Amino acid sequence: MAPPAGPWHDPGVAEGGPGHADSPIVGAVVDWFEQARRPLPWRSTTPWGVLVSEFMLQQTPVDRVLPVWSAWLERWPTATDLAAAGQADVLRAWGRLGYPRRARRLHECAAIIRDRHGGDVPEDPEDLRALPGVGEYTAAAVRAFAFGRHAIVLDTNVRRVLVRALAGSAQPSAHLTRAERDAAQQAWPTDDATSATWSAAVMELGALVCRSRGPACGTCPVSSHCAWLAAGRPGAAVPARRQARYEGSDRQARGRVLAVLRDAPGPVAAAAVRAAWPVDAQRERALAGLVDDGLITRLPRGRYALRG
Numbered sequence: 001m002a003p004p005a006g007p008w009h010d011p012g013v014a015e016g017g018p019g020h021a022d023s024p025i026v027g028a029v030v031d032w033f034e035q036a037r038r039p040l041p042w043r044s045t046t047p048w049g050v051l052v053s054e055f056m057l058q059q060t061p062v063d064r065v066l067p068v069w070s071a072w073l074e075r076w077p078t079a080t081d082l083a084a085a086g087q088a089d090v091l092r093a094w095g096r097l098g099y100p101r102r103a104r105r106l107h108e109c110a111a112i113i114r115d116r117h118g119g120d121v122p123e124d125p126e127d128l129r130a131l132p133g134v135g136e137y138t139a140a141a142v143r144a145f146a147f148g149r150h151a152i153v154l155d156t157n158v159r160r161v162l163v164r165a166l167a168g169s170a171q172p173s174a175h176l177t178r179a180e181r182d183a184a185q186q187a188w189p190t191d192d193a194t195s196a197t198w199s200a201a202v203m204e205l206g207a208l209v210c211r212s213r214g215p216a217c218g219t220c221p222v223s224s225h226c227a228w229l230a231a232g233r234p235g236a237a238v239p240a241r242r243q244a245r246y247e248g249s250d251r252q253a254r255g256r257v258l259a260v261l262r263d264a265p266g267p268v269a270a271a272a273v274r275a276a277w278p279v280d281a282q283r284e285r286a287l288a289g290l291v292d293d294g295l296i297t298r299l300p301r302g303r304y305a306l307r308g
Contacts, residue, residue, distance in 0.1 A: 025165065025222050026189055026198055032221035033201030036208065038062075041070065043200070047121035047146035048079050048113075054138045054145075055106045060097055062207075068097055080119040082110035087308025091295060092262050100258060101293050105133030123147045141199075150195040152184050157206025158199075162187060164210060168227035170235030171212065253277045254286040261296055261306050270302030 037043075040062065042053035052072055056065045072093060076082040082090070087107055094103035109131045113121055121142065122128055128139035140151035159172040159180060166183055173180075189195045209216045215236075217229050228234070246252055260276040261268050277283040287304065290296040297307045 025187075025225050026194065028221040028225075029201045029205055030194070030197055033197070033204055037200070037204055038208075041066070043145070045073070046077075047123075047142065048077070049073055050146035051079075051109070051121050051138075051142055052106065054141050055102050055109075055133065056097060058102060058138075059099060064097060068093075068095055076110075078119060079110040079113040079121065082107060083114040088306035090308075091258075091306050095262075096255075096259070098255065100295055102133060104294060108132040109134070121146065123149070125151075144196045144199040148192055148196040150188070150190060150192050151199065152181075152188050153199040153203065154180070154184055155203060155206075156212075157203050157210070158184075159206075160212060161202050161206045161210045164215075164228035165222055165226045168231045168234070170228065170233065250282055250285055253279065253282040254289060257283060257286045258290060258295065261304055264305075267299055267303045267305040273302070273304055 040053075042049050045053075049069075053065065053069055056069055056072075075093065076085065085107070087104060090103050090107045091100055094100055097103075112131060113119060117127070122131075123143065123146075125139050125143060128134050128142055129136070134142075137153065137155060140153045141155075143149040143151040144153050154176060156172070159176070162180070162184060163169045163172040166187065189198050205221070209220050217223055217226070217233070220226065220229075223229055244251075257273065257276045260272060264272075273287070274283065277286065287296070287298075291298055294307055296304050298304055
């Protein structure tokens with residue numbers, strides 16, 4: 001396949017280029033990874049442990065995930081174990097990781113894995129994509145990290161490395177483009193073993209070295225092949241996209257309300273729910289959203305409880 005036209009066009013992304021195991025980019029990143037990789041526990045676990053980690057790591061830093069993941073796998077070491085648990089217990093174990101719909105979907109995944117796949121996380125990409133909450137990225141990550149298979153794993157860190165090294169841009173676009181997909185297809189090793197290692201290595205490079213802010217270009221193993229560095233790091237001083245404010249937001253209100261219900265041993269009285277968030281309109285939106293998401297249940301006399 002020819003390299004994509006436009007800013008992604010690079011002589012290295014062609015036959016004999018980064019998509020081959022003997023390319024300088026792949027070799028440099030894999031060699032660097034062997035020395036610099038973090039000893040993350042989900043790198044030596046079961047496919048179920050990998051799936052759990054991928055759910056927990058969505059929009060959540062590694063240091064927050066580590067203790068919750070370890071406690072989760074100790075309590076529910078298999079999908080069958082989690083499928084037998086009640087949803088309320090699952091939500092309590094999820095704790096303060098945020099985005100609790102992930103916990104519900106992981107619980108649903110566990111039941112499907114138990115009932116349709118004999119308790120084993122499936123390897124087939126279509127079977128993975130059929131699981132609740134598993135999209136293109138998560139399916140690819142599980143195939144690569146749990147089964148050592150060829151899969152193009154494009155998270156934010158990986159996209160940033162590729163867009164800098166191959167397109168000479170400071171940051172990837174807000175949404176994955178066709179040009180990015182085509183460039184990644186060219187950049188990925190094709191054999192299973194090298195592909196799986198490269199997937200983990202390039203992701204680690206983006207997390208530790210090719211950071212969004214303050215990239216450590218002086219220690220980067222592919223600095224001599226990086227189009228962005230060669231161009232003088234254009235756009236490096238442009239501030240990253242600002243995230244939506246959390247303090248005082250509907251998301252914070254939702255988290256506060258759910259925390260009160262999660263920490264209670266049973267149904268919570270109306271007064272305690274009101275005390276969780278002082279702004280009536282936001283609190284009611286939070287409650288309605290949590291009910292709609294199937295996370296909590298509305299009871300008589302204004303009480304609420306975790307569902308399941």
